[in-house]
Structures are given as structure tokens and as C-alpha cells.
Amino acid sequence: MNRPWLKEVLRRTLYPDSVAVIGASRSPRKIGFQVVYNLIKDGFRGRIYPVNPNAEEIMGLKAYPSITSIPDEVDVAVIAIPAEKVMRALKESIEKGVSGVVVITSGFAEVGRAEEERELVRMADEAGIALLGPNVVGILNTDHNMNLSFCPSLPYRGRITMVTQSGALAIGLVGWTWANRIGLSKMVSIGNMAQIGFEEMLEYLGDDDDTETILLYMESLKEGRRFVEIAREVSKKKPIVAIKSGRSQRGAKAAMSHTGSLAGDVKLYDVAFRASGVIPAYGLEDGFDKALALHLQPPMREPNLVVVTNGGGAGVLASDFAEEYGIPLRDMPQDLERDVRRAISPFGSPKNPIDLTGNAYKEDYIEVLDKVLSHPWVDGVVAIYVHAAITDPYEIADGIVSIVKRYPDKPVVMSMIGGREVSIANTWLRDNGIPVYPSPRRAVAAASALYRYGEFLKRVGM
Amino acid sequence: MNRPWLKEVLRRTLYPDSVAVIGASRSPRKIGFQVVYNLIKDGFRGRIYPVNPNAEEIMGLKAYPSITSIPDEVDVAVIAIPAEKVMRALKESIEKGVSGVVVITSGFAEVGRAEEERELVRMADEAGIALLGPNVVGILNTDHNMNLSFCPSLPYRGRITMVTQSGALAIGLVGWTWANRIGLSKMVSIGNMAQIGFEEMLEYLGDDDDTETILLYMESLKEGRRFVEIAREVSKKKPIVAIKSGRSQRGAKAAMSHTGSLAGDVKLYDVAFRASGVIPAYGLEDGFDKALALHLQPPMREPNLVVVTNGGGAGVLASDFAEEYGIPLRDMPQDLERDVRRAISPFGSPKNPIDLTGNAYKEDYIEVLDKVLSHPWVDGVVAIYVHAAITDPYEIADGIVSIVKRYPDKPVVMSMIGGREVSIANTWLRDNGIPVYPSPRRAVAAASALYRYGEFLKRVGM
Numbered sequence: 001m002n003r004p005w006l007k008e009v010l011r012r013t014l015y016p017d018s019v020a021v022i023g024a025s026r027s028p029r030k031i032g033f034q035v036v037y038n039l040i041k042d043g044f045r046g047r048i049y050p051v052n053p054n055a056e057e058i059m060g061l062k063a064y065p066s067i068t069s070i071p072d073e074v075d076v077a078v079i080a081i082p083a084e085k086v087m088r089a090l091k092e093s094i095e096k097g098v099s100g101v102v103v104i105t106s107g108f109a110e111v112g113r114a115e116e117e118r119e120l121v122r123m124a125d126e127a128g129i130a131l132l133g134p135n136v137v138g139i140l141n142t143d144h145n146m147n148l149s150f151c152p153s154l155p156y157r158g159r160i161t162m163v164t165q166s167g168a169l170a171i172g173l174v175g176w177t178w179a180n181r182i183g184l185s186k187m188v189s190i191g192n193m194a195q196i197g198f199e200e201m202l203e204y205l206g207d208d209d210d211t212e213t214i215l216l217y218m219e220s221l222k223e224g225r226r227f228v229e230i231a232r233e234v235s236k237k238k239p240i241v242a243i244k245s246g247r248s249q250r251g252a253k254a255a256m257s258h259t260g261s262l263a264g265d266v267k268l269y270d271v272a273f274r275a276s277g278v279i280p281a282y283g284l285e286d287g288f289d290k291a292l293a294l295h296l297q298p299p300m301r302e303p304n305l306v307v308v309t310n311g312g313g314a315g316v317l318a319s320d321f322a323e324e325y326g327i328p329l330r331d332m333p334q335d336l337e338r339d340v341r342r343a344i345s346p347f348g349s350p351k352n353p354i355d356l357t358g359n360a361y362k363e364d365y366i367e368v369l370d371k372v373l374s375h376p377w378v379d380g381v382v383a384i385y386v387h388a389a390i391t392d393p394y395e396i397a398d399g400i401v402s403i404v405k406r407y408p409d410k411p412v413v414m415s416m417i418g419g420r421e422v423s424i425a426n427t428w429l430r431d432n433g434i435p436v437y438p439s440p441r442r443a444v445a446a447a448s449a450l451y452r453y454g455e456f457l458k459r460v461g462m
Numbered sequence: 463m464n465r466p467w468l469k470e471v472l473r474r475t476l477y478p479d480s481v482a483v484i485g486a487s488r489s490p491r492k493i494g495f496q497v498v499y500n501l502i503k504d505g506f507r508g509r510i511y512p513v514n515p516n517a518e519e520i521m522g523l524k525a526y527p528s529i530t531s532i533p534d535e536v537d538v539a540v541i542a543i544p545a546e547k548v549m550r551a552l553k554e555s556i557e558k559g560v561s562g563v564v565v566i567t568s569g570f571a572e573v574g575r576a577e578e579e580r581e582l583v584r585m586a587d588e589a590g591i592a593l594l595g596p597n598v599v600g601i602l603n604t605d606h607n608m609n610l611s612f613c614p615s616l617p618y619r620g621r622i623t624m625v626t627q628s629g630a631l632a633i634g635l636v637g638w639t640w641a642n643r644i645g646l647s648k649m650v651s652i653g654n655m656a657q658i659g660f661e662e663m664l665e666y667l668g669d670d671d672d673t674e675t676i677l678l679y680m681e682s683l684k685e686g687r688r689f690v691e692i693a694r695e696v697s698k699k700k701p702i703v704a705i706k707s708g709r710s711q712r713g714a715k716a717a718m719s720h721t722g723s724l725a726g727d728v729k730l731y732d733v734a735f736r737a738s739g740v741i742p743a744y745g746l747e748d749g750f751d752k753a754l755a756l757h758l759q760p761p762m763r764e765p766n767l768v769v770v771t772n773g774g775g776a777g778v779l780a781s782d783f784a785e786e787y788g789i790p791l792r793d794m795p796q797d798l799e800r801d802v803r804r805a806i807s808p809f810g811s812p813k814n815p816i817d818l819t820g821n822a823y824k825e826d827y828i829e830v831l832d833k834v835l836s837h838p839w840v841d842g843v844v845a846i847y848v849h850a851a852i853t854d855p856y857e858i859a860d861g862i863v864s865i866v867k868r869y870p871d872k873p874v875v876m877s878m879i880g881g882r883e884v885s886i887a888n889t890w891l892r893d894n895g896i897p898v899y900p901s902p903r904r905a906v907a908a909a910s911a912l913y914r915y916g917e918f919l920k921r922v923g924m
Binding site (some may be wrong): 029031034106107110111137150151152164165166167168169171172173174175176177178179180217219243245246247248249250251253254255257258282283284285286310311312313314315316317319320321322323324328329346347349351353355358386387388389390417418419420421422423438439440441442 | 493496568569572573599612613626627629631633635636637638639640641642679681705707708710711715716717719744747748772773774775776777778779782784785786790791809811815817848849850851879880881883884885901902903904
């Protein structure tokens with residue numbers, strides 16, 4: 001369903017100046033406590049109005065018996081009260097003139113109460129407001145210092161926005177973003193998707209300046225055809241990665257009992273994703289890995305991938321996965337191979353995958369990467385460093401950063417194989433825009449995402 | 463080739479009392495420096511004899527002009543001198559009466575000098591000594607405090623032994639074992655496998671009390687049929703995981719240039735692994751993940767896997783991967799489902815994958831896992847914790863440890879999804895014998911390895 005007015009009220013819902021929390025509580029185990037607490041704790045700079053008929057004050061804020069009794073304007077109402085009271089709260093929120101409601105309360109379509117849920121949407125649509133949920137964790141917006149959710153903290157700050165059908169994953173993955181330094185602009189839990197689903201979120205995010213890359217955790221779609229249309233347009237502007245779960249028969253059944261949604265035929269999704277430029281990811285790690293690569297590196301428009309490694313075994317593994325992930329390594333042009341041969345140790349290999357051997361220092365990586373990246377035949381590079389006896393991973397990382405920066409149009413991803421010795425080097429690479437992974441497999445999977453996105457852009461003439 | 467005498471001299475080579483380093487050096491960039499340095503630094507308790515005709519003393523140790531001039535017995539000679547001098551060093555080592563030689567020097571079969579390499583083997587065989595290499599990093603034996611290699615440190619101590627055809631990976635992965643707390647008894651680099659290959663290592667490791675699980679990084683085999691025979695016997699005693707690389711056409715070509723070996727038809731390897739109970743792994747992470755699971759948990763003899771999660775989305779992902787990895791989830795017996803239903807929240811799902819919802823506390827995990835693990839239908843469990851708003855991962859981990867300990871015959875693996883919040887909980891689980899992974903995908907892959915090994919044991923009547 002097309003709602004041309006929705007984009008603007010959704011924007012307001014994601015960036016509100018004032019929030020009412022219906023069901024605000026003084027009891028720390030209640031969600032209505034956590035939402036108020038999180039808004040305060042994580043530094044929301046707008047106004048917060050706890051709504052609770054049995055309290056005068058909550059966490060130092062004046063409480064109101066109802067949303068309509070709040071004397072100021074309210075942009076968003078969070079609803080965290082029992083399901084049977086949600087409709088009345090929505091009515092009053094509309095009366096108050098909010099732009100959006102976030103219905104945290106569960107117990108609607110996912111437990112068979114679909115008619116009640118449809119009624120909520122009818123009311124929201126009639127009033128022209130945004131309705132997130134029901135059955136959501138909330139909205140985390142690092143660009144607005146806003147933790148409008150019961151998730152204990154904001155994610156690591158950045159320019160990726162994640163939209164998830166699973167609220168539990170929203171909470172679990174916030175810690176993940178910190179541990180892996182994957183920066184998010186927003187994490188939005190869309191739960192039952194009664195009104196706002198992936199289609200509506202993408203429509204909004206396509207024009208959201210704070211979002212450069214989009215990551216979806218998806219069990220089902222409301223409107224497949226509409227999703228394809230919207231995603232195709234958004235993909236032209238920014239990459240979309242989708243972790244589609246419920247791909248197996250059993251998984252689809254589990255998705256049905258989880259979100260009450262029809263996970264659908266996996267082949268249909270594959271076709272839909274290909275048509276719309278959405279990059280498929282297989283599981284959570286793969287999703288973040290690919291989103292990070294697409295976020296930090298340019299797309300790879302043609303399939304000529306070169307692997308440069310200081311460890312032959314790692315090069316063999318990379319070759320295997322390149323073939324498996326649809327970007328098989330090819331023979332390099334003779335002039336490039338000759339140039340590389342002159343630059344490397346006689347024990348190494350100048351053929352793709354290029355093996356510099358374990359004696360390769362910073363200067364060797366720089367020299368060979370310079371030759372490779374400057375050659376017009378080369379479309380992308382996976383560089384691998386296996387921690388070696390006498391080389392320093394920081395030095396190598398520094399060298400790689402310096403040379404990669406000179407070729408901003410050629411995508412490069414890295415794998416650093418080692419333990420804590422390589423962790424600071426990894427940070428340095430990441431902070432300088434080079435996605436880095438602990439294994440050749442994951443680096444090559446990330447490169448395959450860059451290629452798949454480049455292929456799409458070429459196909460649509462961009 | 464069968465060498466009945468080899469096992470004993472190989473044992474002596476892995477656990478020597480005295481080592482001569484031919485090519486010992488005072489120059490820190492030389493491998494002959496590093497080997498002496500590492501033996502001392504990492505606490506080797508045997509005698510160390512540097513051999514160098516141009517030095518009186520190296521790192522405080524008396525140096526000898528040749529191995530034959532050492533006045534005491536020598537168990538192992540490490541050879542780290544230019545290729546053309548290796549044969550003479552081997553001759554003298556044999557004369558001295560060593561049990562084994564470790565030929566670090568490269569530049570033999572891998573660069574076309576196959577005849578010279580065969581001559582080394584002929585000499586070693588005639589003398590009845592073990593020959594590791596050429597082209598190896600060396601031997602790391604944590605059970606003997608012995609870093610007989612140019613790898614900068616010993617791995618994290620444990621009961622897994624890794625045998626690798628790639629020396630670079632040996633070095634790179636030592637740090638990995640510390641970062642991921644995957645304990646190794648030994649890391650043995652077998653390089654060109656002129657005499658000692660996977661076949662010989664397995665024959666030895668089958669009876670090595672310090673080794674409970676074996677992990678191989680393999681590009682090729684010397685004798686496929688013999689490998690299957692040996693691996694099949696060893697697999698009956700302890701699990702073997704193999705990362706076979708060079709599976710793709712391009713990867714096989716790269717392996718040829720890397721170790722000069724014929725990676726062979728991937729289908730043949732699949733058949734060989736299945737026949738011999740070897741568990742295939744796809745890449746480095748998967749290899750360590752599976753080795754860890756097989757090391758810590760009993761095999762899973764029948765295919766009835768149950769997933770218990772507090773996050774529905776994670777359960778859907780686990781279901782997908784269970785199907786993909788060959789252990790699809792099945793409907794649980796009605797009595798079990800009924801029991802589970804009584805124990806969980808009405809918003810949860812008592813069907814496999816069991817969803818406890820985000821409100822599940824330690825007690826809920828304990829109660830449901832108790833019902834599941836005690837039911838005779840259940841053969842194995844993947845337990846998932848997605849970090850939730852109000853629960854404590856340490857508490858949950860502690861609860862899971864307590865209940866899993868009561869069912870030592872039922873395999874359990876875990877996935878803890880979160881960031882630093884779950885890292886201490888992960889340590890607690892790991893230290894209590896429960897393998898834990900950051901994603902459902904990796905946990906399910908590990909469970910599939912337990913099932914594949916159980917299937918093998920059943921097939922061979924064990």
C-alpha cells in the first residue's frame with residue numbers, strides 16, 4: 001500500500017523533539033521503566049513525558065495521567081502497556097496530534113489477534129501518522145542521541161542503518177556493533193510490520209542523509225513486488241544487504257511461529273533480491289561483513305579479482321572461496337604478471353593468487369599492490385596478511401593504507417590472520433576505510449558483495 | 463610407504479631431550495637465530511647445541527663447528543642452512559645418531575628440485591630416522607615446552623594437535639589460538655611431506671596421549687588409500703577435522719605453485735573423508751570451530767537436534783543452517799512438546815526451535831534444558847542466548863553449565879549473541895567444556911560435525 005504522506009511523519013518519528021512514554025514505570029523490570037531510563041541515560045536532548053495515571057513523577061520527570069493532559073506538543077508516543085489498552089492509547093495519541101507511535105506491546109497478529117492489529121493500522125492511516133510495530137524493541141538513533149527502546153544501550157556510531165524484524169536481535173546485536181566496531185546510524189525494530197515494513201523503511205532511508213548503507217534482517221515481506229520497486233531505486237543510491245532467514249522449510253515454519261509471517265519461497269526472494277540489487281547475506285556475521293565492505297569500499301564493476309598474500313595456504317583458501325562465491329580468480333595479463341615477478345621473491349608466485357612469501361615486508365606489499373591496483377585489468381583486490389615470524393602487522397597495515405588511498409576507485413578488502421598481534425593493525429585498517437576480516441573466506445565473501453553490487457549498478461546503467 | 467620403525471623415532475623427534483640447530487646464527491633476521499632464541503625463550507628444558515663453524519658462542523650457549531663435534535647425544539637436528547648444504551648436514555646428523563631431522567630449508571620439490579628431495583628421504587629411510595620437511599616452520603609442542611621453530615611463540619596450551627601443510631598458517635594461527643582460547647598440544651608444520659606426511663603424523667598421533675583431537679590443514683595427500691586406512695583407525699579413537707584447500711580448480715592450481723602438490727579431485731577427498739570418519743571443514747574458522755566442538759563434547763549419534771533460544775530470529779537462522787548442514791530440525795515427540803509448553807512463556811514457542819522469548823532467565827533455561835536433555839528422543843542441543851534487555855549473560859551461562867554437566871552423554875553447543883557483555887560468559891562456558899560461537903550459523907555447523915562424527919562411530923560399530 002502506498003502512503004505518500006508517511007515519509008514525512010516517519011522522519012519526525014525517527015528524529016522527534018518530544019516523546020511521551022505511555023506505560024512509564026518506576027519498576028525497573030518494566031519496559032516502561034527502561035524506555036524512560038534509556039532516553040535519559042543515553043542523552044536524548046528532546047523533552048520526555050512519562051505517562052502513568054498512578055504516578056506524580058518518574059525518574060525526576062513530571063508524570064502525566066494521560067497523553068492528552070501533556071501541556072506541550074508531543075511528536076512520538078511510545079506505547080508499552082497491556083495489549084487490550086493499546087487501542088485507547090493510540091486514539092488518545094492521535095487526538096494529541098503525534099506524528100508517530102511506537103507500539104512496543106506484543107500480543108497482536110503474532111498470537112492470532114490480526115483483526116485488532118488491522119484496526120490499529122486503519123486508525124493510524126486515517127490520522128496520517130506513522131505506526132511502528134506492534135511487538136517492537138523500539139528505535140535507536142545514534143545521530144539523535146536517542147535510545148527510544150528497551151535495548152540497554154545505543155549501538156556504535158556510524159553510517160549503517162539496520163532494520164530488523166526480530167527485536168531480540170536488535171538488542172543482541174547492539175553489543176556486537178561495539179565489539180566489532182561496526183558503526184550504525186540507526187537500529188530500527190519493525191516487529192509485526194503492521195504499517196511500517198521494509199518497504200516503508202527503505203522508502204525513507206533512501207533519502208536519509210545519515211544513512212549510507214542499509215542492513216536488513218528479514219523473515220518475510222508484506223508486499224514483494226512493491227519491495228522490489230522501492231529497493232531497486234534505493235539500491236541505486238546506497239547499498240542494501242539483506243539477511244533473509246526462514247530460507248529452509250523448517251526455518252520458514254519457525255518464522256511463522258516467531259513473527260506470524262509467511263517466509264515464502266526462497267527462490268522468489270533470490271529473484272527479488274537480484275532484480276532490486278539487494279545483496280543477500282547468510283547469517284549475522286555475513287550480513288555485517290558485507291554491509292561493512294559495501295559501506296567502506298567502492299563497488300567492484302567487473303569480475304577481475306586479484307589476491308595478494310604473504311601465505312600460500314591462505315591464497316589457496318581464498319581461491320577456493322572466490323570460485324564458490326561467484327568471482328573465480330583469472331589469469332592476469334602477461335605484462336602485469338611480469339611486473340609482479342620482478343618485484344617478488346623467487347620463492348613466491350607472481351600468478352593470481354600472488355604469493356609474496358612470509359618474508360614480505362611493508363615495502364613489498366606497497367610495491368606489488370601499486371602494480372596491481374594501477375593496472376587497468378584489475379577490478380578489485382583481496383589482500384591477505386598471515387602473521388609471519390619477522391614482520392610487523394602494524395607496519396604492513398600502514399603500508400597497505402598508504403597505497404590503497406592512492407586508488408580510491410578500486411575496491412580492496414583484507415584478511416589479517418593472527419591473534420592479538422594483528423588487532424591494533426585491524427583497527428588501523430578499519431579506521432582508514434579498509435574492511436578487514438579474520439579469515440580469507442570472510443574477506444572473499446565481502447569482495448563478492450562488492451562485485452554483486454557493482455554488477456547491479458552496471459546493469460541499471462549507473 | 464609403510465615404515466614400521468618411524469613411529470618411535472618420530473615420537474623422539476617430537477619430544478627430544480637434546481636439539482642441535484645447524485645454521486644457528488647471531489643475526490636476528492636469520493631463521494637459525496630464531497630457532498635457538500625460541501627454544502630458550504619458550505622454556506625448552508632439554509639441551510640446545512648451536513652449530514655454526516664461525517661462532518664460539520651463540521646466545522650464551524657454546525657453539526660447535528659441526529654436529530659431529532658435539533660431545534653428547536643429540537636427538538634432533540634442525541637444519542636451517544642453504545639448500546645446497548642440506549644433504550651434507552643430513553649425512554652428518556645421521557652419523558651423529560639423531561632420531562630425527564627437521565629441515566626448515568626450502569628450495570626443494572616446491573621449486574622443481576624433486577630428485578634432491580627424494581635423495582634426502584632415501585638417506586633418512588636407510589638410517590631409520592624421521593625427516594620433517596623440507597620447507598617447514600618447525601615443531602611447536604606445548605606439552606614439552608618446546609618451540610622448535612621460527613614461529614614467535616607457542617600456541618595456547620591444550621589437547622588439540624594441528625598438522626599443517628602450510629608453514630605460514632602455522633605462524634599466523636598461533637596468535638589465533640590465544641585470541642580464541644583454542645588449546646593445542648602441538649602444531650606441526652609438515653611442508654613438502656617428503657617423508658613425514660599426514661599419513662605418518664596420524665599414525666603417530668593416534669597413540670599420542672597428549673592429543674585428543676586432530677586438526678589438519680591439507681592441500682594434498684601423498685597416498686590417498688593409505689591415508690584412508692590410517693585415518694579410519696585413528697578416527698575410532700579420536701576425532702580428525704580436515705580443512706582441505708585447493709577444492710576449486712583455481713585453488714588446486716594455486717596449491718600446485720604453493721607446495722608443488724597435486725590437490726586432486728575434490729570428490730575423491732569427500733569420499734575419502736567420509737570413509738575414514740574425517741570431518742571436513744571449510745576454511746580456518748570452521749576448522750577451529752569444529753575441532754573445538756569435537757574436542758569438548760561427545761559425538762551426536764542420532765540426528766534429533768533441538769534448538770533452544772531466547773530469540774525467535776536466532777532460532778529461525780539456526781533452523782535454516784541445520785537444514786543446510788545436514789541435520790534438519792524435526793518435530794519433537796508430543797510429550798516433550800507438552801512438557802516444554804508448560805515451562806515457557808505463552809508468547810514463546812514449544813516447538814523445535816524452542817523459543818523461550820527475551821524474558822527467559824537462568825531458571826527458564828535450566829528448566830527447559832533439563833526437560834530436553836533428559837528426553838530419550840533428543841540426541842543433541844544447540845542452545846542460543848541473544849543478549850536481552852533484563853537478563854544477565856553470566857547468570858545464564860552459569861545455569862547452562864550446571865544443567866549440561868548433568869547430561870555428559872548429550873552433546874550441547876552454544877551461541878551467545880552480543881558484544882563484550884557476553885565475553886566473560888563465553889569464557890565461563892568454554893572453561894566448563896561448552897563450545898560457544900558468536901552466531902547460530904557457526905554453532906549449528908559445529909553441531910553438524912558432532913553428528914557426522916557420531917554417524918561414523920555408529921557405522922564402524924563403536
